[in-house]
Amino acid sequence: MSEKTSTGIEENVAGLLCYLLGWISGLIFLLIEKENETVRFHAMQSIVTFGGLNVIYILLMISVIGIPLMPLVGLVGLIAWIMLMIKAFQGEKFKFPIxxxxxxxxVKDVKI
Incomplete structure (x- = not known):
């Protein structure tokens, strides 16, 4: 059985929920989870990964040259989203590249 968090949710479920709505759910869990470092890591990774992908997507959207690349960024985001949720639910602290x-x-520097 997974360790409980300060929110009362099991660690693996909270980790999955950090990714559920992309950077938004990551931000929510970063704000509400005060103790569990694994959940805070998943929350911060969600913010950095999906926030970064959103910024790239917006930059491509305003660039005529970048418009053909938008589906590729969307596909990368979908694959990352599914993979990170599965890994978090399995209790694995999987670090996405970069x-x-x-x-x-x-996550060690941010104490909210």
Whole structure:
């Protein structure tokens, strides 16, 4: 059985929920989870990964050259979303390339 969090939700379920609505649910869990470092990591990774993908998507949208790349960014986002939710639910602290390292570093610095 998974460890409980300060929210009363099991750690693996809270980790999955951090990714459910992309960076929005990540932000919510970063604000409400005060103790569990694993859930805070998943929350920060969700913010960095999906916030970054949203920024890239917006930049491509305003660029005529980038418009053909938008479906590719959407597909990468979908695959990342599914994979990160599965890994979190399995209790694995999977670090996504680049954003996982940033999340691990930044989650220690952010105390809300």
């Amino acid at each position: 954003s996982g390292d940033l999340a691990e570093k930044w």
